[in-house]
Every structure is written in C-alpha cells, then in structure tokens.
Amino acid sequence: MANIVIDNIKKSFGAFQALKEVSLTINDGEFVSLLGPSGCGKTTLLRIIAGLETATSGDIRIGDRSVISLPPKDRGLAMVFQNYAVFPHMTVYENVAFGLRMQKADDARVKKQVEKAAGLLHIEPYLDRYPNKLSGGQRQRVAVARALAVEPGVLLMDEPLSNLDALLRLEMRTELKTVLQAAGTTTIYVTHDQTEAMGLSDRIAVVHDGRIEQVGTPVEVYNHPATRFVGGFIGNPPMNFITMPVTGGKVAIGSQQFAVPATGGEIVFGLRGETVERAPNGQGLDMQVRVAEPMGSHLLLTGSILGQPARVILPATETVRNGETVGLTLDPKRLTWLSPESGASYPAAA
C-alpha cells in the first residue's frame, strides 16, 4: 500500500509536449482514473509512473520515496496492459506466478499467492491451461491475477477493459471494483471510457491536451465540470452549452430568471440533459426537437435551444414527435455557468 505524488511531470517527444506540468496526489488505497480522449497524454503519464517511459522533468514519489530514477521493478508496482500481455508460452499458473518467481519467492509462497489471486479472479479451473485457449475476458482475469499476486503497493491499469465486448466489460467492471476494494491496493486506471471511470473511481482526473483539467469525485466532476471540455467529455449525452447575453447580472432563460456570476456581456450555461423537466404548454425554455428517440429507459431529444444544438432527456413516459417544440423547466441548482472566453466554469453557487 502506498500513496503516490506526481510532481510537475513534463514530457516532450521532440517538439511535441505530451505532458505539460502535471501534478496529482493519490492517497493510499485510493482508486483514481486518468480519463481523457486518445492522445491526451494519460497513457504516457501512466508509463512514466511505471518507469517504462522517462519524464523530461518532474518527480514521482511512491510511499514518500522518489522513484523517478528507479527501474520499474524497484518501484513496488504491478501493471495490467490493454492487450493483457499474458505470456502465451506459459500456463496460467506460471503467468500468475511470474512476478513472484522473479522475486525468487519459494514454491510454497508462490503456490499460496497464486491460489489466492486465482481465487479472487475465479480462474482456478484454468491454471493448467495455456492462455490461447482462454477467452479475452479470462485472459484479462489472468492479467489482473498476475498483478495482484505480487501484492503490489500500486496497481497500474492501462485501458484494461477496452478489448472486451460491451456485455463482458460491464461484468468485469463490477468484478474489478469488488476485487480491488477487497485488495485495497492504490490503483491508477487509464481509460477513455467515462462510464468506466465514473463507475470504478474514488476520484477522476480528467486529462486533456497534456494537462489535468479537473480532479474530483465522479459526482463532482459530473455535476460541476471545471471546464467546458470536462462537461462535454463526461456524460452521455454530453453537457449542453448555450451562450446567453447577460443584463444586470441576470439571464432570462425562457420564462425563468437566473442570477449569474457575471454583470454583462455573455455567459455560457452548461445544462445536463437529464436535469430538465417538461414544462406545461407554452411555458419554459423552448426546444425545437429535430429527432426524438425513445430509448426504452428514457426519451432522447436532439434539436436546438435558442438556435444552439442541444440534447436532453425526458422520462420514457413522455411522447414527443419529430419537429415538435417542447417547453423545458430548468433546475437552477444544477446549472453550470462558464466563461465564454476561457471555457472555465464559475464556482458553484453556495
């Protein structure tokens, strides 16, 4: 078990700055996701923590010990790779035992640890098999068991579920959460899938363009995105952003008046699609619905609000026709106000 301090890490590949002064502290036993689109630098950061990549500058401390100049094996961590990297020429048992063998653990300890990890991941029936005989999900379990068998202080996971099909991914996600909670290992989890990050993490660090845009609990990040990017990246459908003129510190949206943290000019309001309610006829904020999609659990409306593209969600019990205009009531407590220039959000109103 160990805490991790990422201190001003910079990484350049030639002229390209992959990471621009990234800092993040992860507490002992915490599960933190690095969430961001491909190419944002999240995998590079993970590989720097692992020691597979060298940082241009900055420091990494694991358990209050600087590890930046140590090779991976001396950092006290284990890693699960995106394509599993389960050794095809070794049985499942030898795969899980690999880290322990490298530590020159005696056979009794190897056996005990392998059985424990295999039990956690439910792979005992396959211990004598070779990985090519296993499905993707089973191989992923082997990879996680191999990592947990060494009882690492820190567990690094690089998109571990992205090669699985949707149903299996959901199943593994739930199981990972159970297993990792039981193990209590400090975990850094890289993903581009916001539902994975939301579902698994204690905290999410949203990475964009080589920077961490926001760190917070899933609910914080979802409800109060620090930037327009975070709001747009997290949530399905993404947050709607609608630009409004401000007059006298207030904004009139439909028939509602809102006090805003700006006195004049323009402001952007960020609207989560599921926070609206359908207003009685002729009231509220008008939305011109282009397409109405009944999704079973809810009704997804795509169209425009005040001439700007928007997606909102209504209860499945509502019926809306394509081309119809519906009135929406907004919940002032669940709106996010953002600066149109910087894209940064104003602090949430108390």
Added chain:
Amino acid sequence: MTQNRPWIPYALILPSVVFLGLLFVVPLVQTIWLAVSDNGTPSLANMTTMVSDINFGRSVLNTFLLTLAVVPIQIVMALTMGSMVAKMNGGRETILWIWTIPLGISDLAAGMVWLSILQNTGYLNSILFGMGLIERQTAWLTYQTPVALFIGIAIAEIWRGTAIVMIIIVAGLNQVPKEFKEAAEIFGASPWTRFTRITLPLIRPALQSALILRTVLAFEVFAVVYALGGRNFPVLVGEAYNWQNQNQNYSVAAAYAVLIMVISLAATLVYLKAIKVDPERLP
C-alpha cells in the same frame, strides 16, 4: 466466382506443380537410383567407392566442423544484431540494409572477396606488414596452416551467410509485441531473463526456420571453400563436384549428393523435434 468453378485454383497451381515435378522430383529419383545402382542393377558399389576414397573422411569431418562452428555463431550474431536494432528509433532500416549487403553477392564472389583479403599479397598481410607485426608475407590458406585456413573459411562463411539468419530472426522479433517485454520488466525480470524467458520462447518458429535453413545451407557449402582453400579443405559438395567433373564418375557424385541430402534431412528432423513449435503457445 470460383464457387461455380472449383477447379480454377487447381488449374492455376498446376503449372508450378508440373514444373517442380519435372525439374525436382524426377532428377531426385534419378540421382538416388544413380547412387544405389551399378549398370542398371541395385548395388552399393558407388557408396563403397565414396567411403573408401582418401578424401571422404576429411570432407565429412570438415563439413561438420564448419557447420558446427559457423551456424551457432551466426544464430548468436543474428540474435544480437536483431536485438540491437530493436532498440533503435531512427536509422533502423539503413542499418538492416547495410547488414544484408552480403546477401546480394554470389558465394563465389564472396569467396573471391575474402581471397583478396587473405591471400599472400592480400589486404590482411598488407595491413599487418604496415603495422610492423609481420616481417614478410604470411600464408594463411595452405594445407600447412589448417587452423588459419579453417578460421578464414569460417569467417568468410559467417560474413556471407549471417544476413539471411538475421532477416528471419528480425522478422520473428518484430512479431513479439513489446508489451510482453514490458510486462516482464514491470514484474522484475532482468534484461537477460526477459531475453531467455520471454523473447527466445516466443521466436521459436523463426529460430527453427533459421536453424534449418542455415544448417542445410552449411552442409552444402562449396564455392567459398573452393575459392579460399581449393582441395586443401575438402568438403562434401566439393567432393561431389570433383567426382562429377574431374573423375567423370556421375554415380559416385550422386552418392555424395544423396549423402548430403540424408544429412540435411536428419538435421531438419532433429531441429523439428528439438525446437517444438506449439501454435497454442505463441502470441
């Protein structure tokens, strides 16, 4: 389209099969028959002539010694070269290209290149003389200097034949995803352990192909040996050549040819058995 006419693939393949059949299988059968017959009746007379020839023992010994010296060195060199370029980011293709230049040279020309280096008036002696290490021209390639002759031939063979091994090994190394090595590194494997426990087992198929190809070629060594040593260093194919051309005895030449084939087949079987490739245990 071919579903309606299932014979089309066979028709397209037929010419190559006929071609190989006519130019490989027929001569093969003829050669074997030539070797084990005398005036049209089965006989071991040619074999007896071959075995009792004064150069037979030496040519077998020389061929095996050369193979045993050259092939392992070539495999180790190819693995080293392949591992070295694997770590490079830029210029990898250029280096590989330079390393494969000897492939483009015929083996007789390769022999000539090394002859120009190692003969009495060659570059080696010039350099050694220039550095004051020798007083006069030294002979390296005579029957009186068998060790120097052997080393000279081995070096020429290594120079000429390592590239093909390296190409196969590099292709094999390229198929090993880097995550395997990274995973091993994370879990504490040293570079040497990563090489022996991860890389080598995963390139078994390439290793097997390279060993078979290179060993068979080593048993067929001829032109380089002839250019450098002539008959001072008899080898099996050289003897076959002599019986064919100098002695005009096609039957004994055929006996040598069959012997070389049997040795090659045996070596191939040994490799197939020793380096088992189980597709289940590959990436």
